[in-house]
Structures are given as C-alpha cells and as structure tokens.
Amino acid sequence: MTKVLFFVDRMLKGGIQSLVIEIVRNINKEKVHIDFLLLDDGNEYDLENTLKDLGCEVYKLNGIWVNTPLDFVKYIKALDNFFKEHNDYDVIHMHSSSKNYMVLKKAKKYGIPVRIAHSHNIDFQTKNPIKKFLGNIFKSFLKKYATDYFACSKIAGEWLFGEKIVNSEKFYVIHNAIDYDKFKFNEEKRNKIRKELDVKDDELVIGHVGRFTNQKNHDFLIDIFYEMYKINQNIRLLLIGKGENEELIKIKVKKLNLENLVMFLGFKKDVYNYYQAMDVFLLPSKYEGLPVTLVEAQANGLPIFTSKKVVSDEVKLCDNLYFIELDKKPEEWAKEILSKDLTRINTYQNFKDNRYFINDTVDFLEEFYEKNTQRK
Secondary structure, eight states: OEEEEEEOSOOOSSHHHHHHHHHHHHSOTTTEEEEEEEOOOSOOOHHHHHHHHTTOOEEEOTTOOOSSHHHHHHHHHHHHHHHHHOOOOSEEEEESOGGGHHHHHHHHHTTOOEEEEEEOOSSOSOOOHHHHHHHHHHHHHHHHHOSEEEESSHHHHHHHHOHHHHTSTTEEEOOOOBOHHHHSOOHHHHHHHHHHTTOOTTOEEEEEEOOSSGGGTHHHHHHHHHHHHHHOSSEEEEEEOOOTTHHHHHHHHHHTTOTTTEEEOOOOTTHHHHHTTOSEEEEOOSOOSSOHHHHHHHHTTOOEEEEETTSOGGGOOSTTEEEEETTSOHHHHHHHHHHSOOOOOOOHHHHHHHTOBHHHHHHHHHHHHHHHGGGO
C-alpha cells in the first residue's frame, strides 16, 4: 500500500477542500492510504471530522499559524518535530502555494521521496504587499524541493512554477473533477429545495457559492444583481458560503433595500442540492485557478457567467458558460446575462469526453502514486 500525506493549511469549506475530500472518498483504500497535515489558525473545522470518519489520520501543528517572522521560526521547528516522527510516507502531496515550501523541504530532509506541489490558484490569497513579495521569492524554493508539479489548469501552473516546468514531463494538469451524479439536475430535489426556501416557481434564482473574501468579489456581485433587479423584479439571489466580508455584504444589501431578495445560507454540507434551486450561476471573481464551483454548476446544467481573462478558459466544458470582462459595468453584466437563453442543458457527455468525473482523477492519482513510489 502507498502511504500519502496531504498538506492543506486548514480544512475550512472551499474548492481545494472539496476536491481532497472527494479524492479520499473515492480512492481505492486497499491501494492508497491518505493522511492529512494541517496548520492551526485557532479554529476547529467540521471537515476535519469528515476526514477522520473517512479513515484519515489528521495531524495538526498545534498553535502554528504563520503571520510574523517569529511564527515562521516556530513553524520550522514544528515541521522538524513532525517529520522526525512521521517520515514513513511514500508521497507528500502539498495543496498550497509557495508560502508553505518548508513542508517540502522538511519532507526531503527526512527521506520522503515523492514531493508534489499542487497549484490551485493564480494569485496569493493575501493583499499584503510584503507577503506577496515573499511569496514570489519562495516560489524558487518550492520548485527546488518538489519532485513533481500539479495544477488545476495550465495558467495556475505557469503562475506558481513558470513556463519551463509547465512544459516539462514533471508537470501534470489535475482536473478539479467531481462526483457528477451528486450534482446533475434533479427536478424533484429542485422543487423540494425551492419550497424550503420559499421561492416561487416563476422566480429567477441567481446563485453563487464561495467564501466571502476579496477574491470572490461579492461587492460587485451585489451590484450586478441590483441592476438585474431593475430589469426583472421577479428575481432572487442565493448566496452560499461564509467569510470575513459577509457582514459588509449584508450591510450593502440592506442599504440597497434587497433584504427580502437575497438569501444568505452560510455553509452547506449538501451544497449539491442547492444548485438545483438555482436558474443561473454567477462568479465574478477577481482571480481564480480553475474553480470547482464552476465545474459543479456545469454538472447541474446551469447557465454560468464568470470573469473573462481571470478564470481560465480550461474550465469551459459546456456551451452555456459565458465569460464577461470584469471592467464592464454592473448594468452591462446584467443586460448580457438576461439576454441569454437561460435554459439548463444536459452535460453528461461533456464531462465524460473531458474526463471530469472524480474517478478519472482518482485513477490517475492511484497510478501516479504507485508508479513513483519505486523512487524510495
């Protein structure tokens, strides 16, 4: 059996976390065993228990969250202590950007032969210019200590690793694949969820799934919805997720007198059911790698509108995903959305042809892990 250690900085609800959980759920546990190493931001996340229920050991570097140089010194010591005790893994698979390159460095020091750096984005999560500067410096160390390079899209690979690595035999695009059957359209579930949400049959529901962060651009999303409402009053907005900007967005919604039209649902473990209630999916992000939410929404057959030249073209599996420039005004977004045919489509063949079923990704990883453990 191949032993694999996944590193994720924390198990809050997000696209990376959704992907790694689906990998764990579907991987052949007689061939591959996956454990997790996490940092500690002071919070406990439900998904940590989900991982334990799936048979994973979940290790946490208690009290370690890197914000200052002193934190970084403690982080290095904690990693040393961890890998002294836990160095029997065949593979470490790091789902993080360059800020955590030290995980790979220590894994190399303690003899873990296969060290994968996996890029999931095209920018750093922080807005702090010093942290961004350091993140760009750390990219060279990340490349040095990794043996293999994965990314959710070619553009995400180029951002973190550079063109030379992306064009090498050590680079692989790993699709943000999903369990298609969970997300495909189901009219019975649609009727049930819309009834629970008190949404009328003829109301147009605009949906969004994402953390309330600067990246997801909720402020602009609300502006778009407001302009859509001016054109069509028979409309609702469904927001799924939590985050630091949630209260600010609630204040904005109240100022625009949209409280009765905007539904804040928080996190939903069964998020796949809530796509059923939507009629349109909207994601005007400021930056993305290849969003899992857009894959999920396409599986449901929803018409989708997202940011042009921000979200990679590689995410487009179906004809009803549209790109709009972020520099266009909210009213231009609104008019363009409402001018399209907003009919759901069946996308099964698209997913099959593009190998976006979770089993496609899991089969690749099983083979990759097994084939490369001979390095040990």
